[in-house]
Amino acid sequence: MSPGYTALTVRREHGVAVVTLDHPPVNLLDTELIADLDRLHAELATDPTTRVVVVESANPDFFLAHGDLRLLTDPAALDAYVQGPGLDLFQRYRALPQLTIAKVTGRVRGGGAEFLLHLDLRYAALGNAWFGQPEVSLGIFPGGGGTRELPALLGRARALEVILSGQLYDAATAERYGWIDRALPAAELDPFVAELAHRIAAQPPAAVAAAIAAIDAALPARPDSAEREMALLMPLFTSADAIDRAAAALAAGAQTVAGERDLEGLIERATP
Amino acid sequence: MSPGYTALTVRREHGVAVVTLDHPPVNLLDTELIADLDRLHAELATDPTTRVVVVESANPDFFLAHGDLRLLTDPAALDAYVQGPGLDLFQRYRALPQLTIAKVTGRVRGGGAEFLLHLDLRYAALGNAWFGQPEVSLGIFPGGGGTRELPALLGRARALEVILSGQLYDAATAERYGWIDRALPAAELDPFVAELAHRIAAQPPAAVAAAIAAIDAALPARPDSAEREMALLMPLFTSADAIDRAAAALAAGAQTVAGERDLEGLIERATP
Amino acid sequence: MSPGYTALTVRREHGVAVVTLDHPPVNLLDTELIADLDRLHAELATDPTTRVVVVESANPDFFLAHGDLRLLTDPAALDAYVQGPGLDLFQRYRALPQLTIAKVTGRVRGGGAEFLLHLDLRYAALGNAWFGQPEVSLGIFPGGGGTRELPALLGRARALEVILSGQLYDAATAERYGWIDRALPAAELDPFVAELAHRIAAQPPAAVAAAIAAIDAALPARPDSAEREMALLMPLFTSADAIDRAAAALAAGAQTVAGERDLEGLIERATP
Numbered sequence: 083m084s085p086g087y088t089a090l091t092v093r094r095e096h097g098v099a100v101v102t103l104d105h106p107p108v109n110l111l112d113t114e115l116i117a118d119l120d121r122l123h124a125e126l127a128t129d130p131t132t133r134v135v136v137v138e139s140a141n142p143d144f145f146l147a148h149g150d151l152r153l154l155t156d157p158a159a160l161d162a163y164v165q166g167p168g169l170d171l172f173q174r175y176r177a178l179p180q181l182t183i184a185k186v187t188g189r190v191r192g193g194g195a196e197f198l199l200h201l202d203l204r205y206a207a208l209g210n211a212w213f214g215q216p217e218v219s220l221g222i223f224p225g226g227g228g229t230r231e232l233p234a235l236l237g238r239a240r241a242l243e244v245i246l247s248g249q250l251y252d253a254a255t256a257e258r259y260g261w262i263d264r265a266l267p268a269a270e271l272d273p274f275v276a277e278l279a280h281r282i283a284a285q286p287p288a289a290v291a292a293a294i295a296a297i298d299a300a301l302p303a304r305p306d307s308a309e310r311e312m313a314l315l316m317p318l319f320t321s322a323d324a325i326d327r328a329a330a331a332l333a334a335g336a337q338t339v340a341g342e343r344d345l346e347g348l349i350e351r352a353t354p
Numbered sequence: 355m356s357p358g359y360t361a362l363t364v365r366r367e368h369g370v371a372v373v374t375l376d377h378p379p380v381n382l383l384d385t386e387l388i389a390d391l392d393r394l395h396a397e398l399a400t401d402p403t404t405r406v407v408v409v410e411s412a413n414p415d416f417f418l419a420h421g422d423l424r425l426l427t428d429p430a431a432l433d434a435y436v437q438g439p440g441l442d443l444f445q446r447y448r449a450l451p452q453l454t455i456a457k458v459t460g461r462v463r464g465g466g467a468e469f470l471l472h473l474d475l476r477y478a479a480l481g482n483a484w485f486g487q488p489e490v491s492l493g494i495f496p497g498g499g500g501t502r503e504l505p506a507l508l509g510r511a512r513a514l515e516v517i518l519s520g521q522l523y524d525a526a527t528a529e530r531y532g533w534i535d536r537a538l539p540a541a542e543l544d545p546f547v548a549e550l551a552h553r554i555a556a557q558p559p560a561a562v563a564a565a566i567a568a569i570d571a572a573l574p575a576r577p578d579s580a581e582r583e584m585a586l587l588m589p590l591f592t593s594a595d596a597i598d599r600a601a602a603a604l605a606a607g608a609q610t611v612a613g614e615r616d617l618e619g620l621i622e623r624a625t626p
Numbered sequence: 627m628s629p630g631y632t633a634l635t636v637r638r639e640h641g642v643a644v645v646t647l648d649h650p651p652v653n654l655l656d657t658e659l660i661a662d663l664d665r666l667h668a669e670l671a672t673d674p675t676t677r678v679v680v681v682e683s684a685n686p687d688f689f690l691a692h693g694d695l696r697l698l699t700d701p702a703a704l705d706a707y708v709q710g711p712g713l714d715l716f717q718r719y720r721a722l723p724q725l726t727i728a729k730v731t732g733r734v735r736g737g738g739a740e741f742l743l744h745l746d747l748r749y750a751a752l753g754n755a756w757f758g759q760p761e762v763s764l765g766i767f768p769g770g771g772g773t774r775e776l777p778a779l780l781g782r783a784r785a786l787e788v789i790l791s792g793q794l795y796d797a798a799t800a801e802r803y804g805w806i807d808r809a810l811p812a813a814e815l816d817p818f819v820a821e822l823a824h825r826i827a828a829q830p831p832a833a834v835a836a837a838i839a840a841i842d843a844a845l846p847a848r849p850d851s852a853e854r855e856m857a858l859l860m861p862l863f864t865s866a867d868a869i870d871r872a873a874a875a876l877a878a879g880a881q882t883v884a885g886e887r888d889l890e891g892l893i894e895r896a897t898p
Contacts, residue, residue, distance in 0.1 A: 181790065203783055218565055221558040229568035235781060237507060238573060239475055239535050245565050246453065246554045257802075258529075263783050282790045286765040286867035292858040293762055293789050296773035299854045301782060302846040307571040314564040323558035490837055493830040501840035509779060510845060511747055511807050517837050518725065518826045530801075574846040582843045586836040595830035 089115040091140075092122065097133040097283035099126065099180070104140035108342045111193045112150040113162070119197075120167035123174050133290070134283045135178070136275060137201060138185045144342065145184075145211070148192025151336055153319070154220065154328035160319060172200040172227050173308075181282055181290070185275045186211045186262070189250070191345065196224055199231035204261070205275055206253040207268040213256045219248035219349045220331065221324030225315030230307055235260045250346055326354050361387040363412075364394065369405040369555035371398065371452075376412035380614045383465045384422040385434070391469075392439035395446050405555045405562070407450070408547060409473060410457045416614065417456075417483070420464025423608055425591070426492065426600035432591060444472040444499050445580075453554055453562070457547045458483045458534070461522070463617065468496055471503035476533070477547055478525040479540040485528045491520035491621045492603065493596030497587030502579055507532045522618055598626050633659040635684075636666065641677040641827035643670065643724075648684035652886045655737045656694040657706070663741075664711035667718050677834070678827040679722070680819060681745060682729045688886065689728075689755070692736025695880055697863070698764065698872035704863060716744040716771050717852075725826055725834070729819045730755045730806070733794070735889065740768055743775035748805070749819055750797040751812040757800045763792035763893045764875065765868030769859030774851055779804045794890055870898050 089105035101122065105115045126132060139145040149168075153160045163169070175182060175197070184198050186206040191214045198204060198213075206213075215224045215232070223229060224245060232241040240259045244251065253265035266274055282290065318324055327349065334352035335341030341348050361377035373394065377387045398404060411417045421440075425432045435441070447454060447469070456470050458478040463486045470476060470485075478485075487496045487504070495501060496517060504513040508531045516523065516531070525537035538546050554562065590596055599621065606624035607613030613620050633649035645666065647653045670676060683689040693712075697704045707713070719726060719741070728742050730750040735758045742748060742757075750757075759768045759776070767773060768789060776785040784803045788795065797809035810818050826834065862868055871893065878896035879885030885892050 181786070202786055218557050218561045221561050223561050223565035223568060225568065229565060230572040233569050233572055234574075235783070237532060238569060239507070241569055242453070242566065243475055243535055243550070245569065246557065246562055247550055248553075248557070260781060263787055278787070278791055281792075285762050285790065285792070286865070286871070288865060289762045289765050289767050289862055289867065290790055292862060293767035293773060294786065296767060296769065296851070296855045296858050297777050297782060297785055297789065299849060299851040300774040300777055302574040302778075302848050304574050305571060307568070310571045311568045314568050318561055318564060321558070321560060323561065327558070490829050490833045493833050495833050495837035495840060497840065501837060502844040505841050505844055506846075509804060510841060511779070513841055514725070514746055514838065515807055515822070517841065518829065518834055519822055520825075520829070576846050577843060579840070579843040583840045586840050590833055590836060593830070593832060595833065599830070 087118045087121070089118040090122065094132060096280060097131060098136060098279045099129075099132045099134070100136045100138065102138050102140050103146055106141070107339045108144045108147040108337065109139055109141055109194070110147045110150060110337055111197070113166070116166065116168040116171060119175075120171060123171065123178070126178055126180055132180055133287065134279045135180045135182045136185055136279050137182065139188055141188060142210070143188045143339070145186045145188045145190040146194030146197060147189070147337070147342060148194055148216065149226075151220070151328045151332050154222070154324050155332065172197050176200040181294070183275060183279055185271060186253075187268070187271070188212075189214070189342065191216055191250075192224070193226050196226040196228045196231070199227060199235070203263050205271060206256065206262050206265050207271045208253050208265045210268050211253040211256075211265070212250045213253075213261055214248065214250040214346065215245050216248045216346055216349060218246055219346070219353075220327045221321055222315060222318045225311050227308070227311070229311055230304070232261075234304065248346060248349075327352075330354055359390045359393070361390040362394065366404060368552060369403060370408060370551045371401075371404045371406070372408045372410065374410050374412050375418055378413070379611045380416045380419040380609065381411055381413055381466070382419045382422060382609055383469070385438070388438065388440045388443060391443060391447075395443065395450070398450055398452055404452055405559065406551045407452045407454045408457055408551050409454065411460055414459055414482070415611070416460045417458045417462040418466030418469060419461070419609070419614060420466055420488070421498075423492070423600045423604050426494070426596050427604065429592075444469050448472040453566070455547060455551055457543060458525075459540070459543070460484070461486070461614065463487070463522075464489055464496065465498050468498040468500045468503070471499060471507070475535050477543060478528065478534050478537050479543045480525050480537045482540050483525040483528075483537070484522045485525075485533055486520070486522040486618065487517050488520045488618055488621060490518055491618070491625075492599045493593055494587060494590045497583050499580070499583070501583055502576070504533075506576065520618060520621075599624075602626055631662045631665070633662040634666065638676060640824060641675060642680060642823045643673075643676045643678070644680045644682065646682050646684050647690055650685070651883045652688045652691040652881065653683055653685055653738070654691045654694060654881055655741070657710070660710065660712040660715060663719075664715060667715065667722070670722055670724055676724055677831065678823045679724045679726045680729055680823050681726065683732055686731055686754070687883070688732045689730045689734040690738030690741060691733070691881070691886060692738055692760070693770075695764070695872045695876050698766070698868050699876065701864075716741050720744040725838070727819060727823055729815060730797075731812070731815070732756070733758070733886065735759070735794075736761055736768070737770050740770040740772045740775070743771060743779070747807050749815060750800065750806050750809050751815045752797050752809045754812050755797040755800075755809070756794045757797075757805055758792070758794040758890065759789050760792045760890055760893060762790055763890070763897075764871045765865055766859060766862045769855050771852070771855070773855055774848070776805075778848065792890060792893075871896075874898055
């Protein structure tokens with residue numbers, strides 16, 4: 083167990099690392115949490131004994147909030163982000179040698195939901211997990227891989243609905259749309275994910291690695307559109323729509339527990 | 355509001371254009387309706403104030419019937435169609451700058467169902483919407499994009515079933531197959547689509563446009579098979595199977611209200 | 627009706643061939659059944675009167691077991707398999723001119739489940755059909771097309787879960803995951819498949835052939851990863867994990883009726 087994390091904890095047993103996001107009040111994906119996720123990535127990338135990673139939240143209401151809205155209102159914060167480890171963090175998680183599993187309770191939105199898309203498997207609690215990409219309501223769009231990964235999972239039509247509506251989706255709908263692998267009754271989620279993680283961690287390593295390699299070799303060719311996504315996104319960061327809407331949302335209580343419960347409604351009411 | 359349409363009406367409010375197909379008796383996709391859809395396309399393509407288009411039907415039993423079966427029985431009608439605006443109409447709707455949404459009640463079949471596939475989002479009323487591609491039963495196949503768009507939405511296996519069986523599918527099955535985004539209780543369909551349309555129309559335009567561009571840039575490469583589809587289709591139009599089956603279906607009441615209620619059964623009983 | 631099959635029967639009526647797998651005790655995909663499927667393939671490939679093929683099982687508990695585990699414990703058996711007709715058998719079934727339909731009751735696993743993936747349409751009985759790829763638990767992976775076809779049907783995330791967990795899935799979950807076209811109440815399965823098969827067999831042949839060709843021409847480009855899959859698989863066949871686990875499973879009763887009921891549990895308990 084590595085010391086020094088401030089926004090998450092890690093415990094390991096039998097080849098499974100359980101990462102618990104614990105960054106009050108709402109697990110905001112801010113500089114501090116990004117720094118911890120970056121350090122954790124480096125640790126996992128060189129850890130041959132850990133074979134499966136489970137990501138969960140210590141906060142029953144929030145799995146992982148969005149990126150810090152101050153990136154939109156504070157040019158210095160945006161500069162620091164672009165120089166920092168956050169820019170390719172999600173893609174580096176996708177490339178980890180471990181199988182990564184998200185166990186979602188609470189809300190996961192925006193950049194947090196894009197992090198989720200880069201893990202391998204996603205499970206959530208029926209009635210107690212919600213998914214949203216509110217970026218367009220804030221004048222930007224899910225440009226950290228959201229527009230690349232959501233169509234691959236949901237298809238073009240449902241990805242358009244999710245991204246353009248900016249609304250929150252419950253776990254049952256997320257399963258029907260293919261956003262998550264499976265929505266389970268809340269009481270079954272912990273044992274299901276624990277059993278799956280330990281089962282896979284106990285499989286013959288060479289067979290697991292070869293199976294993943296064979297699956298990835300067979301996927302349909304997707305355009306390498308990450309640069310295009312970024313080129314479309316960056317001008318929006320300095321648009322009046324984005325700056326005004328983010329400032330209004332922050333003033334109305336975004337990034338607090340009360341404000342994040344119904345962030346979609348808050349943005350709608352706060353929009354100038 | 356543009357004057358002069360005979361087979362549909364258009365009303366606009368707050369950036370949303372609601373197109374109501376109204377071409378008795380069954381909203382047949384014939385020369386007249388195609389001409390109106392072509393004019394509407396031209397109008398929308400140069401209309402910067404309309405941001406979302408909702409397509410609905412004035413007829414609770416029929417959203418949009420198929421193409422005119424006389425294309426199969428009357429060579430002059432086929433010639434006129436091939437020269438006319440219908441041939442690439444669906445692809446031009448797909449390329450509109452607006453987000454297009456179908457709100458389906460009643461039956462939608464054949465060429466009408468292919469038009470539906472080229473809109474961006476599709477919603478339908480549980481218990482009161484049905485989808486079918488009866489072309490193969492008539493000796494042709496859904497060659498107006500059906501064999502290109504259905505596999506993208508449903509996968510190869512379910513697209514094969516739908517296209518080769520020629521049967522009618524209810525809204526619940528259409529949702530499970532991915533044919534439509536969502537099937538809603540009939541009473542919820544109107545408010546759901548209205549709220550979604552107005553919500554998207556009120557989003558920051560630059561963010562919406564960039565999100566759509568980023569999604570389209572990320573889609574898996576699909577072969578440009580439109581020419582191949584057409585080359586496979588055209589010889590069937592002059593086959594004895596197609597001519598005889600279309601003539602028998604027309605003689606048995608296809609393209610009338612009574613005949614179109616169970617068109618699949620009518621074709622089966624009428625086939626020589 | 628061709629004489630001489632020992633592990634299956636074939637009956638033909640009105641353009642539909644019904645193939646009944648009948649290879650006690652568990653429809654193991656062994657040398658004998660592979661030889662029969664190879665002969666059947668040759669017969670179908672040159673049979674212009676058969677237009678639809680339905681594959682079913684005479685055994686209500688087992689649709690098709692996996693490949694013979696002795697390929698892992700007996701090098702001579704593996705050599706014979708690699709020289710034999712089994713290596714490209716599934717891909718040759720995919721290329722048949724007929725539309726192929728699986729009607730699944732009972733368990734289908736491993737190589738049997740990969741055969742299933744190469745048929746065109748898949749239907750199963752709710753409450754009485756189970757699907758599994760236990761290969762990774764045996765130190766190998768589904769390298770007979772499983773890692774190529776499952777992601778195409780289920781998407782990357784759900785394919786990873788199925789293949790890495792090695793667990794058994796019921797028909798309802800298989801339908802939700804897209805593994806099968808549809809799960810039907812057990813009493814409806816026979817009439818549904820019979821009606822679908824005969825309906826398609828009665829459609830105009832040129833239209834059916836053109837529709838299939840147009841669909842296949844429109845599918846997203848997938849990498850030709852069969853060689854890569856095989857290159858990843860072959861070294862595992864001679865790994866200690868695979869040999870030891872297969873030997874332990876055989877000693878514990880794999881490939882018997884009792885042992886195959888819960889093969890996943892048997893492998894877990896037997897693993898050294």
